Amino acid sequence: MRFSITTLGCKVNSYESNYYKEQLEKHGHQMVETNSPCDVCIINTCTVTNTAAAKSRQKIHSLKKTHPNALIVVVGCYVQHADQQEREKLNVDLIIGANHKNELVMRIEELLKDHVRKDLVEDIRDFTSFEEMPIHVYESKHRAFLKIEDGCNQFCSYCAIPYARGRQRSLSKEKVIEIAQSLSNKGHYEIVLTGIHTGRYQDGDTTLAKLLKELLEKTDERVQYRISSIEITEVDDELIDLMKQTTRICRHLHIPIQSGCNETLQRMNRPYTIEEFQQRLDHIRKEIPDISISTDVIVGFVQESEEEFETTYKNLEDCAFSFLHVFPYSKRNGTAASRMKGEVHGSIVKERVNKLLALSNKLRQNDMERFTDLEVLIEKQDQDGVYHGYCQQYHPVKIYSDVPLSTRIHVTWNEIKDHTYIVLKKEGSLCD
Template structure:
């Protein structure tokens, strides 16, 4: 019987992408995958240290896994990702059940690590790959043709690490300085993903739009080239940084229907003073100008953002600027969090002086505002026709399919003659929560309607 592996992923799409790469590495080692940790002989936790809660969850899960090891002494437990990079040997010392600790640069070495553990070693591998070059194919040549396609969707990492040093963020320390992959290496992987069924590719980077393979080949050129790959239906990318966003990118989104009408553009805080303290390198006006331009050239574009409330010294006035930004941008989704200091960041040296109740109250206010905006946006969807990429059969209703609109809204509709991967036009007729419901639109009516909506 082939050995079974279980991987639990915490955090962002980059971690999901890394877990997919780990799956690829383990498949070549003969592993099969299970979603039941108790069946596995190898358990990997791919961790995130951006916020406290995922880190705490990892340690509490490790406590449970300790018991599995008592009943299954052959079980190998590995901790990878950002917490592993940050904590290293400390995890081995704190949790005796853990056999291997490895950072985000080391998962291609899993076979050697597993072999060492089987010989009785406990392994810590958090070395950085060579970081003296800004351009580097950090996905080894032999893996370029083996990227993971999940149904019709695939993640594709184009940069690794980050040079921005936002004061609250641990990523530059856990993922290192930014490197960009060579363009041809990325395009080769993208073409291979499409050949193997990908209809939607997500370009990933901690700061995806600072990608630069040469002075004349930046994120714009890459997006342009990926958008011309035959057979690909949709491109998404995450996360761009506002300071590296420009109107030329908005124009490209307007010109290429294949680039989804959705931009996740983290703004973190509305007050220029707080933005400066956070070292974000842009002002609120600059942010809003870029957003307004995009909304002008891509009518109906959906925006989402990340936001922190209660950063050290944040006053009520500062916070009101945040509310102002949320209203002005008209986000469709907001990922808002209360500030908590992360050890090792510059902000951790500041006094965390906004009381917990104030942070909670601000978080509740901004989320209440977002709920109002979202509800109005969803109502406005009724009667519109949306281009939908079908990504799954409806789990309960026969002949119904699920998909995502260009703006990333989930939608269900009756489509007996369509299958996963088809792009269809759907008239929105109802919604439940944030989930839309619709019916296939008659094709002859489309041209005019869609032209009017865009």
């Protein structure tokens, strides 16, 4: 059986698509490009905004049209959030929502045999246990991802994720350690702990910090760990103390702020004020001076005035993030924000987005110039013999070398170009 996978949305969706690929190939099936003839088209969907939901629908209809003889399998957030009538209109062969994802291969093989259409979407309130979806190897990569958490209890006013993925639930500590050891044994020297709300990891008394401590103790000392994203309220003293003790936890945290204005944050239902955020940021940097901290920002949220935006701009500049991921606000039906009045005109949102992107470029340059010596995980080599990777602070690095490079090396950069460290190295000048 030939299959294709189309992935929309976040990095967690990308992780899950990699899991589907690994499991299907393990059962003898062959992955092909989406534009190639295939027997099964899998669409891993997103619903975070109305636009994302529309893109999911468009992709489903497009693949049905271009692959009229293929079975169409739709999985993930969009179909979980959609009502039964909307799902029926899709007219596809198999629908799996936020649960039964680890049964995808079995369900597809059943479908190939009996050709009976199924809709496996269940009430989101019934999801109480974490579905194990371990990926055991990432081909030709030293960095691996390990999903340890799913779901969210925060209910930000703009976000549909709690309705599409359910409440928080975590992979057992023992299973996390087992998978990490397996990844380590296969040569993955950096493991990224990921989830919808990674900082809320909880298995009994085991928090994220306690989990990391055990991972450090029970995996090869060459393995480093990176946290995909974490809320400022979850960077507790235990985690900070652990990061101070070891460089095996990468010197980068991605901490979403979403807005730098208290009035906007309140409408967003975010669990902090800008003053609380900045105070915690200062404490983290005081304890870990070589850390870089990046963030997410939503621009043009409902009722965001020019004054509120300027406040956000100034506070983002003062926070000195290493870079910004900037998102224009997009309404999602069913959220609290979708019922608020006062949408910001698209042209104004676009102007504000561009202003913050320019700020992000300036912030990244400033942050990159703080560092001289870099520890770099080599991820790939292009056709010109140039090596690519990321340093501990998660800035991209491009290395021109006369000698083969692999795994993790220490270098000194020569210039910064297009927000990338450029390293010019000759034979004998590299330090492993």
